[in-house]
Amino acid sequence: MMNAATKRFYKTVETKEDDGAYVVLLDGRALKTPGKTLLQAGSHRLAQAIADEWLAQDVKIVPDTMPITKALNTAIDRVGPNRAAVVNEIAKYAETDLLCYRAESPAELVRRQAKAWDPCLEWAAKRYGARLLVTSGVVHAEQPVEALERLCGAIGSEDIYRLVPLHTATTVTGSVVLGLAMMTGALDAEGAFKASCIDADFQAERWGRDAEAEAVRARRLADLEAAGRFLALLPT
Known part of the structure; x- marks a missing residue:
């Protein structure tokens, strides 16, 4: 996740099926967790909710407005290990x-x-x-x-x-x-x-x-x- 001062650096946000899971693409590049692991969602609804959070960002990326992204990041980077x-x-x-x-x-x-x-x-x-x-x-x-x-x-x-x-x-x-x-x-x-x-x-x-x-x-x-x-x- 970006820090509170990070400017929005992408124009397009979309979802894509990937090996039975779903990923979110920012300008065609798959979103990763802060730990640099591919952010894979187990359902299209979850991936779309994350995509919607990234679409909603304005000039700057505000992590506190992205709780679904944060939750999946936490599961992969912190809970998994x-x-x-x-x-x-x-x-x-x-x-x-x-x-x-x-x-x-x-x-x-x-x-x-x-x-x-x-x-x-x-x-x-x-x-x-x-x-x-x-x-x-x-x-x-x-x-x-x-x-x-x-x-x-x-x-x-x-x-x-x-x-x-x-x-x-x-x-x-x-x-x-x-x-x-x-x-x-x-x-x-x-x-x-x-x-x-x-x-x-x-x-x-x-x-x-x-x-x-x-x-x-x-x-x-x-x-x-x-x-x-x-x-x-x-x-x-």
């Missing part, structure tokens, strides 16, 4: 999953957490056989080894392309359960994000919203929505 480490990094979130740590008070916050989070934990228990323990306050909950292993196995079954949005969803929400729910379609990006913001939204209702916090929130939601779009473009 380090797959096991990425799987373990995601799986580690299960040890302190957001949904397992509940407020002791006020009662309304406790109720909202239970309403939003209990069904998600039950879903994970049924789908993966991974029942995570819930605690309140700051007390650490030592999760069952079997549950952690089952979640790690589910994460490890994903290919390098799907691991990218799963990593984003997990780190943005602070929850492997929400990340996996989004990956399987049990929740969409908006639903996963809303569930992850129960605490913050409750506090904002009581004390008002802070402009800086709202800007951070908007960026997190944008990242999650981009992950959802990338996921939808991957071949099934």
